[in-house]
Amino acid sequence: MATIGVLGGGQLGRMLALAGYPLGLHFRFLDPAPEAPVEQLAERLAAGFEWSPALERFVRGLSLVTYEIENVPVELARNLEQRLEVYPPPAALEVSQERLKEKQFFRSLGVPTAPFAAVDTRQDLERAVADIGLPAVLKTRRFGYDGKGQVVLREAGDVDRAWETLGGRPLLLEGFVAFERELSQLAVRGRDGAVAFYPLVENHHRQGMLRLSLAPAPDVTERLQAQALDHARRLLEALDYIGVVAIELFQQGGQLIANEMAPRVHNSGHWTIEGAETSQFENHLRAVMDLPLGGTGMLAPCAMVNLIGTLPDRRAILEVPDAHLHLYGKTPRPGRKLGHVTLRAPTPGQLHERLERVHALLP
Amino acid sequence: MATIGVLGGGQLGRMLALAGYPLGLHFRFLDPAPEAPVEQLAERLAAGFEWSPALERFVRGLSLVTYEIENVPVELARNLEQRLEVYPPPAALEVSQERLKEKQFFRSLGVPTAPFAAVDTRQDLERAVADIGLPAVLKTRRFGYDGKGQVVLREAGDVDRAWETLGGRPLLLEGFVAFERELSQLAVRGRDGAVAFYPLVENHHRQGMLRLSLAPAPDVTERLQAQALDHARRLLEALDYIGVVAIELFQQGGQLIANEMAPRVHNSGHWTIEGAETSQFENHLRAVMDLPLGGTGMLAPCAMVNLIGTLPDRRAILEVPDAHLHLYGKTPRPGRKLGHVTLRAPTPGQLHERLERVHALLP
Numbered sequence: 088m089a090t091i092g093v094l095g096g097g098q099l100g101r102m103l104a105l106a107g108y109p110l111g112l113h114f115r116f117l118d119p120a121p122e123a124p125v126e127q128l129a130e131r132l133a134a135g136f137e138w139s140p141a142l143e144r145f146v147r148g149l150s151l152v153t154y155e156i157e158n159v160p161v162e163l164a165r166n167l168e169q170r171l172e173v174y175p176p177p178a179a180l181e182v183s184q185e186r187l188k189e190k191q192f193f194r195s196l197g198v199p200t201a202p203f204a205a206v207d208t209r210q211d212l213e214r215a216v217a218d219i220g221l222p223a224v225l226k227t228r229r230f231g232y233d234g235k236g237q238v239v240l241r242e243a244g245d246v247d248r249a250w251e252t253l254g255g256r257p258l259l260l261e262g263f264v265a266f267e268r269e270l271s272q273l274a275v276r277g278r279d280g281a282v283a284f285y286p287l288v289e290n291h292h293r294q295g296m297l298r299l300s301l302a303p304a305p306d307v308t309e310r311l312q313a314q315a316l317d318h319a320r321r322l323l324e325a326l327d328y329i330g331v332v333a334i335e336l337f338q339q340g341g342q343l344i345a346n347e348m349a350p351r352v353h354n355s356g357h358w359t360i361e362g363a364e365t366s367q368f369e370n371h372l373r374a375v376m377d378l379p380l381g382g383t384g385m386l387a388p389c390a391m392v393n394l395i396g397t398l399p400d401r402r403a404i405l406e407v408p409d410a411h412l413h414l415y416g417k418t419p420r421p422g423r424k425l426g427h428v429t430l431r432a433p434t435p436g437q438l439h440e441r442l443e444r445v446h447a448l449l450p
Numbered sequence: 451m452a453t454i455g456v457l458g459g460g461q462l463g464r465m466l467a468l469a470g471y472p473l474g475l476h477f478r479f480l481d482p483a484p485e486a487p488v489e490q491l492a493e494r495l496a497a498g499f500e501w502s503p504a505l506e507r508f509v510r511g512l513s514l515v516t517y518e519i520e521n522v523p524v525e526l527a528r529n530l531e532q533r534l535e536v537y538p539p540p541a542a543l544e545v546s547q548e549r550l551k552e553k554q555f556f557r558s559l560g561v562p563t564a565p566f567a568a569v570d571t572r573q574d575l576e577r578a579v580a581d582i583g584l585p586a587v588l589k590t591r592r593f594g595y596d597g598k599g600q601v602v603l604r605e606a607g608d609v610d611r612a613w614e615t616l617g618g619r620p621l622l623l624e625g626f627v628a629f630e631r632e633l634s635q636l637a638v639r640g641r642d643g644a645v646a647f648y649p650l651v652e653n654h655h656r657q658g659m660l661r662l663s664l665a666p667a668p669d670v671t672e673r674l675q676a677q678a679l680d681h682a683r684r685l686l687e688a689l690d691y692i693g694v695v696a697i698e699l700f701q702q703g704g705q706l707i708a709n710e711m712a713p714r715v716h717n718s719g720h721w722t723i724e725g726a727e728t729s730q731f732e733n734h735l736r737a738v739m740d741l742p743l744g745g746t747g748m749l750a751p752c753a754m755v756n757l758i759g760t761l762p763d764r765r766a767i768l769e770v771p772d773a774h775l776h777l778y779g780k781t782p783r784p785g786r787k788l789g790h791v792t793l794r795a796p797t798p799g800q801l802h803e804r805l806e807r808v809h810a811l812l813p
Contacts, residue, residue: 111777406742414474
């Protein structure tokens with residue numbers, strides 16, 4: 088039986104394991120955190136992402152390595168690749184960890200992005216503000232997620248404050264996109280080059296964190312969906328990608344603007360557990376294991392609500408028709424993703440009603 | 451977080467755990483077998499069902515106890531009940547472990563059964579054969595499953611052989627029911643008395659083992675389904691039942707004849723993982739944890755095929771559209787249930803095609 092090594096042991100890893108056991112897969116996770124959501128249901132080594140005796144133990148006997156966080160050091164991924172297969176390819180990690188490379192990569196594929204400029208010095212920042220105009224967002228190039236490491240500049244006077252907050256690190260100024268909504272495209276590519284795509288999903292963030300996904304995104308024209316698939320297909324091919332990837336997009340009129348990519352299963356794809364023929368977790372595993380991809384058709388309209396910081400009453404959530412609760416086994420703490428609820432409904436109208444019921448139950 | 455103790459650590463326990471983790475439940479299993487399908491993904495104590503220091507460790511800190519096999523000693527279940535809640539109620543174990551009690555129980559509820567008579571002596575057997583007529587089946591009263599402990603009597607001359615094979619144990623002679631097909635009714639009852647029912651399923655056995663379930667059972671009239679629900683409801687109420695129960699039924703014309711009950715999640719309910727709004731595993735856990743029951747509506751017509759003895763090619767199975775593979779992590783051995791495949795399809799016609807594809811892949 089194949090044992091898959093997974094870098095990271097959070098909720099994404101937990102849902103990978105839950106999807107993989109029925110396929111006959113075994114799992115070993117590597118995560119340095121004191122508390123790891125996978126711990127309860129799989130082998131976990133509590134060690135960091137540098138080479139160590141623990142890492143040697145982690146690697147021993149594995150069939151391949153994948154990851155469930157994108158902050159895996161690229162060097163580690165490349166070192167592991169000398170010993171065994173690593174999917175998605177480390178090149179995807181490299182691109183997604185550095186916002187400048189990511190934007191340049193999108194641009195090289197002909198995928199539209201917001202205007203952007205590299206910022207290393209105060210002078211760069213001033214020049215970029217002049218070129219791109221305001222409002223704009225100054226971001227660190229590396230390891231930003233959930234809205235951290237970003238400062239919005241609305242007027243010229245904000246340059247000082249922004250530089251004080253973030254200056255000294257490699258930065259990026261991005262033009263503000265007056266988008267109508269945020270969408271994401273999940274795609275998967277197998278080791279044989281087969282590809283499959285989930286429908287576009289509409290995402291709602293608050294304080295930089297995903298709160299709600301609607302699947303399918305309402306009012307998506309065929310043209311818009313085709314655009315998203317075209318972008319995703321280019322990205323998959325260019326990286327010789329294997330596994331699930333998520334591309335976060337802004338919609339502005341009839342155009343999609345790529346914001347960022349995540350080379351892993353993604354929060355905006357959690358609805359696929361109950362809402363699609365095959366979940367993103369199972370399809371990621373099928374892809375990396377060189378098994379045929381599963382169908383990505385939808386079973387019913389879905390909404391996915393993140394449970395952040397504190398948990399609602401479990402009983403009340405489970406009273407909502409066709410509500411599916413997913414708890415991650417984490418200790419509640421402000422701003423922490425503790426679980427999610429997926430709602431399914433026969434019609435968008437009923438979905439909306441159920442969603443209102445769930446929202447009323449959130450603290 | 452609640453920890454549920456489960457007696458037995460086979461595939462049913464494994465699927466209970468997979469369904470329970472998203473609800474935030476923890477599991478501890480007790481199973482004396484050298485190899486237990488739950489082991490990979492949950493805590494398992496390798497000890498038997500008699501009181502022992504291991505059993506003390508098993509019980510410590512549990513919220514409640516349930517079971518995934520019906521051969522749990524009733525005395526153990528009753529002893530455990532002195533210390534913590536045990537669901538389904540031990541009375542259900544007692545009834546289902548003894549075919550005579552089971553048949554008498556069905557009869558007391560007004561649920562039709564095959565004609566039957568207790569057989570303790572050779573004389574009893576002769577009298578029973580005279581009363582009931584032949585063909586008939588002589589069965590041990592206790593711990594028979596998957597066709598073991600049964601002898602068919604076709605003519606008077608078979609009495610000797612049957613007595614030689616089984617005589618000396620408490621037995622039961624059952625009249626042969628010339629049934630058209632085998633069905634099963636799965637039902638669930640919560641601690642608040644709420645009940646829910648899955649649709650009638652058609653089951654196909656070979657060599658005493660379930661091979662195929664079709665959900666819903668084709669050509670079920672409203673009257674037949676109503677009959678099944680009525681039987682199930684009486685049984686749930688009479689036992690003050692909590693959890694999932696399966697009732698195996700024979701259909702003879704427009705009538706349902708109860709064959710036996712299993713006070714646990716059941717092989718003929720595996721299709722509910724992909725085919726119903728809420729799986730039998732999740733609903734069993736919701737019931738015993740005093741959580742609201744989940745909907746039992748079907749998402750699509752399903753077929754469930756057991757993988758017995760040897761495994762088919764995993765890749766070929768996963769190439770069948772909307773095929774869902776469930777492996778139990780067991781070493782292949784003749785006659786052993788190693789996994790199952792659930793097929794879903796938009797129409798019964800397509801389901802039939804997919805089923806033929808899967809059957810062609812089985813050894």
